Amino acid sequence: MQLRMGLALCLLFPALLAADQEPKKGRVIHLKPGPDAQREVQRALIRAKPDDVLELAAGTFEFNASLSLTVPNVTLRGQGMGKTILSFKKQDQGKEGLLVTADGFTAEDFTIVDSKGDGLKVNGARRVTFRRIEATWSEAAKETNGAYGLYPVQCKQVLIEECVASRASDAGIYVGQSQQIIIRRCQATENVAGIEVENSFDADVYDNEAVNNTGGILVFDLPDLPAKNGGRVRIFNNKVHANNHPNFAPKGNIVGTVPPGTGIMVMATDQVEVFKNKVQDHRTANLSVISYFMTQRPIQDKEYDPYPEGVYVHDNEFERGGYDPAGEMGMILAALLGKPLPDILYDGCVNPKKLVNGELPPELSLRLARNGSATFASLGYDRSPILQFMLRKPKIERDARRFEGEHPALKPVLLGSIP
């Protein structure tokens, strides 16, 4: 009720809304590296007031514990990626490098390295901006690295731009259970998943480069989570190439099932528009569109929708895909389809309850348009255990004509005051 009143006020008096969005001037607090950096930086984060800028000098800040921020509208700014370095190599307390649980957080121009868990995590906030932030692990791409590099979860209005993420044992850039997301002009390398959007609504992922990850760009929807059945995700103008890195995710993690050599993978998410991407050199599949059933995991969540519906793939350039399928899923696919696997791989698993005369209604089905000479296969997968399915000599479709057509274009994501 109060919310509605607030809304009515903003409609009546647009000036109130505009005033709220003008940048406000806070203090600038300068912080330098040194032996007491842990206490000094954490104290500054605790004592910060809304609209303050915490300015980190160039150099390496060494921390032995997680940092955390709970004050809204704070900016943490360094002097550039590789110039201001927040090192968690000696961390013996806490999981994340920096954990933020406050609205209006902006991080700019620094590197986070060697956190024990996730690099930079923002949980449950509105208006999150990461700009020119690097998250990485110094030694190698290995299983004991933290799960996520840049990790907003359960957030609204997320902007991640010109960031770099590498060597995360799950996803370099990962936005989960969030709404209104833009990820642009970022680079992801040597992660299990380069860029991942999971259980989220309204995301634009564009002008990014994903190279040498296990999977380049993933759009997933998973069960048993508070926010699920996500959709309206646009993946466009990205350069996704040679994501053939061995999968080094710790076992048990869902991303561990992603086969090396995956360009773009859409799993169980609805209304995903994949267009104008350049996707090439992936040993398993340039693009796969699959249901959650392909993971062969149980689904106990009755509200969960495991089918990808309304996926629209158009105007992409695919080259050199499926030449040497890898991973368990890749080997199963190779056994079914032979080599090379097609550029566009669809498990063809559809919700039997939604069929009309044996077909999915057009708005729910996969649509392909103008993807050059891309090859295609649909498995007609029917949710059964993979081995049973394989033994039944499944009906495989390689002719894409049934899927040719268009869906209405999704609308661009708008982040309010952020252009």
Add this chain to the structure above:
Amino acid sequence: MAMRGFVVVTAFLLGVMAWGAQPHATHLAEGEPPEKLSAYALFAGDPRQQRPAAGVLKYDLTTPLFSDYTLKHRFIKLPPGTMIHYRDDGVFHFPVGTIIAKTFTYPHDQRRPQAGERLLETRLLIRKSEGWIGLPYLWNEAQTEAELDEVGGTVDVSWIHDDGQPRKNNYIIPNTNQCKGCHENQGVMEPIGPKARYLNRSGPGGVQNQLEHWHEAGALAGLPEKSKVPKTAVWNDPATGTLQERARVWLEINCAHCHNPRGPAMQSGLDLRLAQHEPAKYGVWKSPVAAGRGSGGRLYDIVPGEPDASIMVFRLESTEPGVKMPELPSRMVDAEGVKLIREWIASMPRGQPPAPGLGRQLELPPSGPWQVRALHKTR
């Protein structure tokens, strides 16, 4: 004219704000908190004795949070003339100005705590008019005073454990943000322990039942008759509950402040509140989501009958940051607590992941034309 418009809008805004505001009375100095703990006058005599000052209630919980084998002294100080209001389920309603204090200590010898303790910190939760705040006070070496330190820190401590062996720890005193890490749900800070089901027991100083005692002392309003007051099992006393009941209460007090549908770990989908009755939600056959290396290579939080295949046990047994649970602030493994969780999981009937779990039905021949391993199997 413009001015008048502004006045109207402002008046309207104030009206909206006042409508949502709580009536409040200020009993405690709002503003900057005192630097010294003694300013709160919580203790009688030598603070090392941790005896409550007159009017301060000292209490225990049926099952406490594990904090690296520290002992805890818990106190509630109410503003004069006010009362706690009973609630069946959640945290009791405390009047503005309430101070809840918890002192963490190491007895020099766990077998004889009465022989003396090292005071480490006293954490305060103070009910201000705008809500609860958390403040850590660190005890000095002389054990005469504790001072506010919002950044927390670490203290090297050693003691004789209950097995007679010397033990040591680099004990973590959480900072004020980390207070919120456990006590804050969706931006609202709350105490964790003072709920009917945890307080319904005997108390320090020979008190038969804490709630009845408080009620009689005029500190607790609305206490229903005894049979209607909930009570949890005591985690390490089999006479008080079944294995499942004791394991679940241990999980609730140690984990559910984050692992609940509104808590900071809600994105994991794991709900460890006692009130959660769906096994899948408290971990049975639940796949991890963002566990990273915290999975330890295991596939499910709880694999019935197989503690060594369960992620929950792996994380509780770890001391490695990034893997261990709880994340903070403990460093040590609660060996007795983990033993309880192990026994509980071992007692569950073994089985298959539920349908449409395609899991272990998918045992493929070890070799053959497929040369494909099961995607999915437990150890």
